[in-house]
Amino acid sequence: MPVVTLYRRLQGRLPSWEPAPRAALIRADAGPLQAQRETLDVVCALLTEANVPYFCVRPLPNRPPVIAVPEDDRTRAFAALAAGGHPLFAARQPYGRQGARARQADAGRMRPVRRAAALLGDAKVVRLAMYFASPSRTLMLGPENGCDLEFWAREGDELVAPRPNPACDRVPADGPDVDGGEELFTPLACAARRARAYRTRPEFVRRLLDDIDFPIDAVYTWVDGGDPAWRARRDQAERDEALRTGAPLSEMATTEARFTSRDELRYSLRSLLMYAPWINRIWIVTDGQTPSWLDTTHPMVAVVDHKEIFTDPSMLPVFNSHAIETQLHHIDGLSEHFLYFNDDFFLGRPLPPRTFFEGNGITRFFPSTVHVPFGVPETEESPVHAAGMNNRRILENLTGRTITQKLKHVPYALRRSLMYELEGRFAAEFAATARSRFRTSRDISVVSSLAHYYGYLSGRAVPGTVDYTYVDLSLPKTPAKLRRMLARRRHDVFCLNDTAPTTVDQDALLARFLDAYFPTPAPFER
Known part of the structure; x- marks a missing residue:
């Protein structure tokens, strides 16, 4: 044959x-x-x-x-x-x-x-x-x-x-x-x-109770940290912020790893189209940037500038993901139900919509075994932990319940109406975080924590399970782990991140892994 x-x-x-x-x-x-x-x-x-x-x-x-x-x-x-x-x-x-x-x-x-x-x-x-x-x-x-x-x-x-x-x-x-x-x-x-x-x-052909027949969009936030124009805006904002506060910004808020792009977005989108092709539309939120390989005329994908979603555009530019995430529900045309991705999230095998949503619209969230520290946010070095502490304070004041767990670094299932409800109920906290150009100890983390626990306490979200792994690209054991992941393809979701600067060889290894795991181009790649 x-x-x-x-x-x-x-x-x-x-x-x-x-x-x-x-x-x-x-x-x-x-x-x-x-x-x-x-x-x-x-x-x-x-x-x-x-x-x-x-x-x-x-x-x-x-x-x-x-x-x-x-x-x-x-x-x-x-x-x-x-x-x-x-x-x-x-x-x-x-x-x-x-x-x-x-x-x-x-x-x-x-x-x-x-x-x-x-x-x-x-x-x-x-x-x-x-x-x-x-x-x-x-x-x-x-x-x-x-x-x-x-x-x-x-x-x-x-x-x-x-x-x-x-x-x-x-x-x-x-x-x-x-x-x-x-x-x-x-x-x-x-x-x-x-x-x-x-x-x-x-x-x-009858509509069953648990059928998910509503559209589900995907939202990404993305930045190309190598763009000279973007870097100039960020450097100027850093100088302005240091002058205003009289102190340098937290290293964890300005680390290069937070803004480095290794073409992860391209492969994260490939993973989405390969393993969750039921996604309706994709929105990529950026600061005046567009990936060179992206065909923006394709009807399935749209690039959204920060200026289009921030309630107060005069505060732009911002370089704080917590701030950007408080504004995602303002995307014009976004569906009621959507998934939020960072560009270092990847789907590892086929996932049906019910992984993230119930047929009645209830969302699923995925608690981690990592705890939110107890203490005072102002003394916390990690802006992520500080935001979790601030989320805890809000929910304790509202319900008397305490959150202790972070969530896994996987796609977040969200409802646009709940985000608007949160913004109306906690307007001061939303506005303060949206004004923070860089991460601070006063931020709240809405889409990665607060919205899910608020949804749970109000009967609109439930815990779920997902097979997940985290890969630190800078660790010596990472090459062997990537080989196993490629051979087995057993994880529902994985995150490829770094806690230290990576080498040229490590970046090349990542590129080979991604191209082997996700070889099928998305229809909107040039």
Whole structure:
């Protein structure tokens, strides 16, 4: 087969940390959603061509798409798949309790459909998969992004499901077919940008209690610390601030690491589009800067200048993320529900919207094991800890409850209306922080702490869980950790940061890692 031959010619070029996979189709837009769509489309097309009855079923969370076929048509379904002759099509039984022959088919050797069908016995569920790879061969997609073929048993006038699903366990055998949007069957798809519809039954198109069918935007704050014009503004502001206060600014508020750009934004956006393609729009908040590689004409992305969102633009420029974050909800056109990212946040594997939101709009937050220190903010060296102390004071005065934990450095799920409510209720604190050009011990940290605990105490936010890791780029053990992360891809989210200046070699290592982990360009990259 040409694809198999092409892949074999390219073996040996894989990085040492990536295991050599079986033959794969090369796709410039390789990603979990692409793999699920393409596999689902192939299966549906083959079944349709062979006149095999089928309908798509809504999957359980964290499951791939599901296609149901009546048990009576099992043999015809396998024949249709085998007749398709797809060179990279394979099948296995993913949930094996159907006998030794079925388990043999699932013993780690993906078999072509024509050979596997005879070994699957009476398996009620079969995983169908195609293998895909990015042009760099550093991203491989296989069975985890395939689709499941379920065989529904006939009982009288009904078809009965072989396992649970979110909607129903039986449908009329001769019930009508309807079309359902792909977001019902592929949870990574964005309902607002519906690209496909699939054959299903009426029972599976109803709006369920926990469906997340509202738009979710993403907001980034970004700065290019190497821009001479920006540096001149910052240096002047530092001199003005030192003259006004009669004392130098805190080193932790002005450290170069806080403003250094290593092209993380490009790859953070790639991670977002690869692993959360359900995001609606992306807003990049900057101080008069635009990444050179960004196509600002693309309808999915917009650059927002600080002047557009600050209530009092006369206080600009500011170089304090706490100040900028108090103004994010002023973005014109921002959706009610949104995620806030720093450019050093990266998604590490597919995450559905319910990772961050409930179907009723409630947000999730992710507490850390790190504590907010007790003490007086004015004596705290870390502006981050001081802001946590100030958040604690606000909530103690309001509710009598004390916060003790920081939050993980992961995307923050927020509601625009709650941010406006906070700004109205604590106007003095918002205004004081917005006026702080550099971080001070008087700041509050709204989007990374206060909004979530306020939401929890008012019944609009709940704790969640996420598999997260933090990487300090300056540590000697970091190269080995990055190799493991790339090989395993098991973290939901990770943060790449530094607590000390990095070397040229460390920066080059980061660039190689990011390009290998996120090789698929976003559609708005020039």
